[in-house]
Amino acid sequence: MQDQPSPFNNEIMKLVTSFAHLQVMSAIVETGISEQLKDGPASLQELSECCNLDAGVLPRVLRYASGINLITSNNDRYQLTKSGRLLIKDEPDSIYDIIVLMGSEPWQKAWNNLSHSLQTGESAFEDAVGMPFFEYTKKHTKHADIFDDWMTVESQMTADLIPEVYDFSDCESICDIGGSRGILLKSILQSNPDLQGILFDKAEVVENHELNDIKRQVDIRGGDFFESVPRADVLIMKHIIHDWKDEQAVQILQTCKESMDDDTRLLLIERVLDEDTGMSPLFFDLHMQVMNAGKERTADEFEALLQEAGLSLNQIIPTDSPVMVLEASL
Ligand SMILES: C[S@@+](CC[C@H](N)C(=O)[O-])C[C@H]1O[C@@H](n2cnc3c(N)ncnc32)[C@H](O)[C@@H]1O
Incomplete structure (x- = not known):
């Protein structure tokens, strides 16, 4: 037309x-x-x-x-x-769930309240809907299910790229912190059959895990990453740090640090902003702000957060997707 x-x-x-x-x-x-x-x-x-x-x-x-x-x-x-x-819901790479989510009343109310974030630096969602984002998903199972469905689809799009770019062969255990239903963990464990995995997320999220066909290799644990996280040779957090403002992000990293020793590696899997960033990361940057006062970050910003938590950034590994793997250790 x-x-x-x-x-x-x-x-x-x-x-x-x-x-x-x-x-x-x-x-x-x-x-x-x-x-x-x-x-x-x-x-x-x-x-x-x-x-x-x-x-x-x-x-x-x-x-x-x-x-x-x-x-x-x-x-x-x-x-x-x-x-x-x-x-279409079951089409490969379907965007059905994100359309349902973005079109839903609480998500629309939050975005309609972007000015609140602009004026205060706080979450537009919390102001418009009356409670923080992750409290809302705990209380409203319909929206929590759609959110977790979208996380599952989104993870399916990138999960296989992580074991392609990162070598897990010298470790025995891995924990995916805030791993939702376990799609990324499943891909890593299937590519590394000798590895043992822990899926860690809120209890109400991990109860719907999708790891039944690799049960032998996984332990499922509900918990709160502000309190403690399991120990493992490799700790992974995909799209966790971007959900939170700096102060809370540092708290989560410090909780991770308490479960780390000299050999533990922490992998953050996130979009990394740079000068050539296209519109999509810029959308997610504002979306994180609107939902939970979170943000997408530059490499320098990630390094500063890790340093504040007492951790060091070792390397940043690009993938064939918008996300990168940021490897850190004590
Ligand atoms: C943006 S999603 C990312 C999910 C998954 N890592 C992925 O990339 O598909 C954030 C995840 O953090 C989990 N989460 C939020 N607050 C948490 C907490 N306090 N303790 C543990 N998990 C939490 C949520 O349940 C959700 O699964």
Whole structure:
């Protein structure tokens, strides 16, 4: 679809109205349109009957969706494009869960409150929703499940890259701290069959672990990384430090330090900001701020945090993805 010359098609108006992209994607997912188109094209009548949709609004939403390259149509039959197929729940690299999450009321309320973060440095989520992010997920299992589903999908996208770039052959044990349902740990243990692993996260998260098929190699432990973490030759934390402001991040690193000796290695797996950072890490940087007053960091900022906790940064290993492995030790 070609945009016509118009005062409303200038770059700034495109930015202003781009919030509607997420709302259209949310509506396509929530009403079941994307699942309905999973196995092939459907007509307006079929879609409106199957998904119980208004026959007048449906073609207009689909027309907008084709404008952002999610849907194509041919002779009144509509189908998902390659990008549009990522809205299907079980598609490889699906973004279904993050669409549901980002479109949900608490997440929208938090982002609508970005000014609060800007004015105070605090979490916009906590101010708008009335409690800290991880307390909210503890109390609201529906949103906690969607969040953990997204963490699982996101981890599946990068998990196999970590054992490709980091050599675990000289260690016997590994603990994934804040490891969610264990997708990263599973990939590392499957690539290193002699390694023993511990999955450590909040009790209500690890109870839904996905490690049954490698039970022999793992120990599942619920706990709080502000209090203590298990001992192991390698401690891993993926996307943990970015959730927290500096003071709390240092506390978590200090808890790790208490479980480390001279040979222990600590691996932080995080996005590392640099001058060439694209928009995606910049989004996650603000998203961390909005949700939990966290942030994405530069290599120097990580090094300073580790130093404050009494740890040293040894090396930063890039992966074939936006995340890097930051290796630290005592
Ligand atoms: C952003 S998620 C990252 C999950 C996983 N490492 C990954 O990359 O997919 C943060 C994780 O930290 C866990 N977490 C938050 N607070 C915690 C605490 N106090 N103790 C232990 N785990 C906690 C959450 O349950 C969640 O699984």
